[in-house]
Amino acid sequence: MSETSTDPGTDLRDRAAALDATDELAKLRERFTLPDGVVYLDGNSLGALPAGVAATTADVVARQWGELLIRSWDESGWWTAPERIGDKIAPLVGAAPGQVVVGDSTSVNLFKALVGGARLAAPGRTKLLVDSATFPTDGYIAQSAARLAGLTVVPVDPSRAAEAMDADTAVVLLNHVDYRSGRLHDLPALTAAARAVGAVVVWDLCHSAGALPVGLDEHDVDLAVGCTYKYLNGGPGAPAYLYIAARHQDAFDSPLPGWNGHADPFAMTPDYEAARGATRGRVGTPDILSMLALESALDAWDGVAVEAVRAKSLALTDFFLECVAAYVPHGLVESVTPAEHEHRGSQVSLRCANAREVMGELIARGVIGDFRAPDVLRFGFTPLYVGFADAERAARTLGHIFG
Numbered sequence: 001m002s003e004t005s006t007d008p009g010t011d012l013r014d015r016a017a018a019l020d021a022t023d024e025l026a027k028l029r030e031r032f033t034l035p036d037g038v039v040y041l042d043g044n045s046l047g048a049l050p051a052g053v054a055a056t057t058a059d060v061v062a063r064q065w066g067e068l069l070i071r072s073w074d075e076s077g078w079w080t081a082p083e084r085i086g087d088k089i090a091p092l093v094g095a096a097p098g099q100v101v102v103g104d105s106t107s108v109n110l111f112k113a114l115v116g117g118a119r120l121a122a123p124g125r126t127k128l129l130v131d132s133a134t135f136p137t138d139g140y141i142a143q144s145a146a147r148l149a150g151l152t153v154v155p156v157d158p159s160r161a162a163e164a165m166d167a168d169t170a171v172v173l174l175n176h177v178d179y180r181s182g183r184l185h186d187l188p189a190l191t192a193a194a195r196a197v198g199a200v201v202v203w204d205l206c207h208s209a210g211a212l213p214v215g216l217d218e219h220d221v222d223l224a225v226g227c228t229y230k231y232l233n234g235g236p237g238a239p240a241y242l243y244i245a246a247r248h249q250d251a252f253d254s255p256l257p258g259w260n261g262h263a264d265p266f267a268m269t270p271d272y273e274a275a276r277g278a279t280r281g282r283v284g285t286p287d288i289l290s291m292l293a294l295e296s297a298l299d300a301w302d303g304v305a306v307e308a309v310r311a312k313s314l315a316l317t318d319f320f321l322e323c324v325a326a327y328v329p330h331g332l333v334e335s336v337t338p339a340e341h342e343h344r345g346s347q348v349s350l351r352c353a354n355a356r357e358v359m360g361e362l363i364a365r366g367v368i369g370d371f372r373a374p375d376v377l378r379f380g381f382t383p384l385y386v387g388f389a390d391a392e393r394a395a396r397t398l399g400h401i402f403g
Contacts, residue, residue, distance in 0.1 A: 008326045012392050019319070019388040025312050029385045031300045032233070039390045039397075041369045044179075044207060044347050044380025047233030047297075056296035060289060072288075081291045082260075082282055088298045089232070089241055092306055093205060093224065094215040099243055101278040102228070102294070103286050106206060106240040108256070109225040110141045110173075112281060113242060115255035117171040117200040117223050118149035120248055125170035125199075129156050135179050138204055142173055148255065158185045162193035169199040176214065177207035177345035180372050182337040184208070184345045188219045195220060206230060210301075211346035211382070212310040216243055223248070231346070231382055234294035242281040249277050258283030300384060312383035313346040320348055320379065320391040327399025336376065350377045361401050367394045 020026055033049040034040060040048060064072040073079045086100035093100070104112075114128070130142045132155035146153045151171070156164045158174050165172060172194045177184050187203060194201040203224040208214055210231030216224055224243040228234035244252050254274070259265050260282035263273040274280040321335060333350040352358060352375060359371040369379040379394065 009396060012323050012326060012396075013389075016319070016388040016392040019315070023312065023387065025304070025308060025383055026387060028300070028304065029387065032385045034385060037366055039367045039386075039394050041367065041379040041381065041386065041390070041394055043233070043382030043386070044211075044230050044378070045370055046229055046236060047231060047382060048385055049235070050233050050297040050300040052299055053235065053293050053296045057289065057293050060292045064292075065288075078286070078288050078292075081288065081295065082286050083279060085291065085295045085298065086241055086278065088295065088301075089209070089228070092214075092232070092301065093209050093226070093243065094213060094219075095217050095243055096246070099217075099246055099249075099278050100241050101244075101281040102241045102291065103239050103260075103282055104242075106204070106225055106227045107137050107141055108283070109240050109242040109281070110138060110202070110204065111145055112254050112256055112283075113202045113223040113225050114142060114145035114171060114173060115149055116244075116252050117202050118145070118151060119253045120222070120251055121170035121200050122198055125151075125168055127152055127154050127166075127169045129154050129161060129164055129169055129172045129199075131158050131161075131174050131178075132156055133158075133178055133180065134173070134175055135204070135206070138173065138175070145255075158190070161190055165193055165197045165199055167197060169194070169197055172199050172201045173204070174201070175204045175207070177211075177347075179207055180336075180349060180376060180378070182207075182345045182347040182349050182378075184212070184338075184343050186342075187214065187221070191219050191221050194222075207345055207347070210306075210309075211313055213306050216245070221245065228294050228297075230380075232294075233297045233300060233382075233384075235290065235297065238290050238294045238297075239287055242278070244278045244281055246277075249280070252280060254280060254283075256283045260284055260286070304384070309383045313381055314341050314344065316381045316383060316386060316388065316391050317344060317346065317348050319388055320381070320395055323392050323395030324348075324350065324398065327395050328402050329399075332402050333377070333398070346382070347378060347380045350379070351375050352377060358398075358401055362394075362397060365397050365401075367397045369394070 064076040128151040205226035229238040333352045
């Protein structure tokens, strides 16, 4: 090496340190429990443990359940938890209070939204448009919902979905961020296109809520669903949520009319009368242990603006891609995540040979991402606890693996 040349690794490490030193969100890492020496880039599958959850869960088990017993449905606020926690999620997805209810899984909520959406649509419509690259469960649920509602599923490329929408379209199901590639789809434009033809649009927010602004109310979204164990850090199997726009709530007819969604649940009447508001999206008894762990986890968002999270997410993913280009020999990995900010979520997906083995080696070296078949390395950047030094180390470790 000549005297005038520089080591790109030294430069990148110095830049990472400088970026972390001026990062206004860096202090939020203290709100999470993370193992020492690990770079965790899989928060797009399972978010890290927020620091307060362990104590909250211990209190729920030992005092609320152990001492108060059934009194906790009233005295500890168990009964109102689905709506209360829904209102904590609402600002993170751009919704006013009273439109988000928490409970059940994403799959169950998606079934409610699709069938309920079909029942909101004008009669005589025949098509359910579905993102052709959707997460498999969404496709399975859509097929079942379509059979129940008498619709035909039509797979569409989200980038061209507007062209497929017409007067026969009843419901449109789209993913805000593609789970494999990290591509961000145009929620405002696609929602407007669906509304223009009179279709009901359902958005899956699993890979966007908590990572970037969504704007459900601002963009007149009809219905939306999402999980809470990724960027919202609610814990494994944490309950999902259902958004029902206020304008649709009186007409929303859930295909799962459980007793918790009844206008008077304890009347135990044989006939069903739906509750007012988003509460009609409830079905059965809520999973209180997971529900209240999620409520505690959402405290990590106190005082945090989603816009600031988005700005850091884009800076992190830009920096990671720059580091990968510097450390990994040219041609050995290919980014399948869009370079354009307007088309990028909060993850970077890299295609390479032997991706499963490469990810296994990364994990063995303390960099945790995940693998998606057949050849994708997936790295999720959660700005609340991931820093620029993490991004640099992950890329450098990848470079070491490739020699």
